[in-house]
Amino acid sequence: MKPTIAILGRPNVGKSTLFNRLVGRKIALVDDQPGVTRDRREGEGQIGDLHFRVFDTAGLDDARRGSLEQRMSAQAEAAVAEADLVFFVIDARAGVTPTDEQFAQRIRRMGKPVALVANKAEGRAAEAGLAEAFALGFGAPLAVSAEHGEGLDQLYDVIAPLVGEAPDAEEDAAESEEDDEAYRKRPLRLAIIGQPNAGKSTLVNTLLGEERMLTGPEAGITRDAIATDWNWQGRPIKLWDTAGIRRKSKVTGKIEKLAVSDALRAIRFADCVIVLIDASMKIERQDLALADLVAREGRAVVLALSKWDAVEEKQKTLAEVNSDLEDVLPEIRGVPVVTLSAKQEKGLDKLMNAVFATVEKWNARIPTSQVNRWLEGALARNPPPAPSGRRIKIRYATQASTRPPTFAIFGNQLSKLPESYTRYLMNGLRQDFDLGGVPIRFSLRGGRNPFDREKRR
Numbered sequence: 524m525k526p527t528i529a530i531l532g533r534p535n536v537g538k539s540t541l542f543n544r545l546v547g548r549k550i551a552l553v554d555d556q557p558g559v560t561r562d563r564r565e566g567e568g569q570i571g572d573l574h575f576r577v578f579d580t581a582g583l584d585d586a587r588r589g590s591l592e593q594r595m596s597a598q599a600e601a602a603v604a605e606a607d608l609v610f611f612v613i614d615a616r617a618g619v620t621p622t623d624e625q626f627a628q629r630i631r632r633m634g635k636p637v638a639l640v641a642n643k644a645e646g647r648a649a650e651a652g653l654a655e656a657f658a659l660g661f662g663a664p665l666a667v668s669a670e671h672g673e674g675l676d677q678l679y680d681v682i683a684p685l686v687g688e689a690p691d692a693e694e695d696a697a698e699s700e701e702d703d704e705a706y707r708k709r710p711l712r713l714a715i716i717g718q719p720n721a722g723k724s725t726l727v728n729t730l731l732g733e734e735r736m737l738t739g740p741e742a743g744i745t746r747d748a749i750a751t752d753w754n755w756q757g758r759p760i761k762l763w764d765t766a767g768i769r770r771k772s773k774v775t776g777k778i779e780k781l782a783v784s785d786a787l788r789a790i791r792f793a794d795c796v797i798v799l800i801d802a803s804m805k806i807e808r809q810d811l812a813l814a815d816l817v818a819r820e821g822r823a824v825v826l827a828l829s830k831w832d833a834v835e836e837k838q839k840t841l842a843e844v845n846s847d848l849e850d851v852l853p854e855i856r857g858v859p860v861v862t863l864s865a866k867q868e869k870g871l872d873k874l875m876n877a878v879f880a881t882v883e884k885w886n887a888r889i890p891t892s893q894v895n896r897w898l899e900g901a902l903a904r905n906p907p908p909a910p911s912g913r914r915i916k917i918r919y920a921t922q923a924s925t926r927p928p929t930f931a932i933f934g935n936q937l938s939k940l941p942e943s944y945t946r947y948l949m950n951g952l953r954q955d956f957d958l959g960g961v962p963i964r965f966s967l968r969g970g971r972n973p974f975d976r977e978k979r980r
Contacts, residue, residue: 797826
């Protein structure tokens with residue numbers, strides 16, 4: 524088992540910068556503004572040959588019960604409960620503050636092994652703070668600079684005893700085989716996006732069966748795109764909760780821009796994206812524009828109407844959504860629409876069944892013979908146009924790749940093929956081969972059928 528480390532400390536001491544340094548990627552949002560991190564974020568850390576799990580947290584706070592700050596603090600305590608070691612981070616340049624002393628008392632009561640990490644220790648400005656750190660009672664501080672990668676050797680020495688003895692060659696080979704097998708069966712990558720306060724974190728918590736994400740009536744609580752490993756009926760999934768995405772003109776402030784950027788990155792890494800819409804409010808075109816964004820990224824799409832228990836005119840609402848889909852998203856016609864109530868745990872089975880069904884279509888491969896029989900019928904029903912009196916000729920088609928389904932079409936003058944005719948072919952493929960909710964792409968190529976041997980002689 525890999526050891527687990529929780530990073531704690533007051534705001535703006537560089538916890539997320541240290542987390543990014545340990546995992547080797549800039550995946551936690553970082554800014555000079557204190558309090559950027561809210562949910563706890565988990566990553567796979569590495570220093571040299573040491574591998575470990577690491578949690579970035581918002582830190583601890585004596586806030587009133589039920590407040591956002593108190594819920595953030597509860598997330599930090601949950602991370603500590605799982606940890607084998609706590610990195611208590613202070614700002615070496617600022618020295619020990621009264622808040623640091625309060626944190627030290629709370630951390631000491633948790634009964635976990637603690638390593639005092641004095642961050643921002645580069646330069647002479649940190650010398651006084653390093654001397655003060657002894658007073659916290661955790662022994663000599665580990666002087667590091669997460670920003671510049673200095674002092675990691677000291678962290679290595681602290682973590683190494685938790686890892687234990689290195690496995691022998693036979694165990695290494697077995698572990699390598701397990702890694703290869705795990706790679707072949709990698710988890711489904713599933714992201715949940717939507718506007719602020721659509722219920723994304725509540726849905727994630729209900730699916731996971733624990734209060735993994737901060738929730739509440741305040742819009743925009745989630746900032747980082749948080750990935751969690753999970754299983755649904757035995758099928759491994761990497762599940763992303765993301766920050767709310769508003770219309771671009773309404774996005775204000777650096778933190779919100781960073782959060783939206785992180786959410787967009789999660790979409791690009793996902794196989795399937797659930798676009799969550801608050802059905803208790805008037806459904807906006809922005810909700811459907813998010814689904815269009817997912818389709819343009821080539822991901823499988825599932826539309827989920829949350830808070831369905833609060834909707835009074837259910838049939839009318841569904842009809843409006845389906846009508847809007849026809850107007851706004853004709854290129855992914857047939858996208859599944861699922862109603863659910865995360866708080867009442869209703870509709871979750873339908874949602875996940877829709878996800879797996881859509882991903883199966885996203886991975887579908889259609890034999891070339893079937894594609895060309897379909898193409899012959901489509902061309903006979905509606906021949907291509909004849910711009911400037913010369914008819915466009917489509918001779919052959921084959922599926923070039925999956926995820927999303929991509930078809931190569933061969934013929935003459937294909938650069939003049941109108942968008943309306945391309946859409947006609949896409950809709951025909953989608954309907955006849957049951958590819959609803961999946962973006963389809965075409966690669967138009969000139970020349971003869973490359974598989975026709977007679978014509979190549």
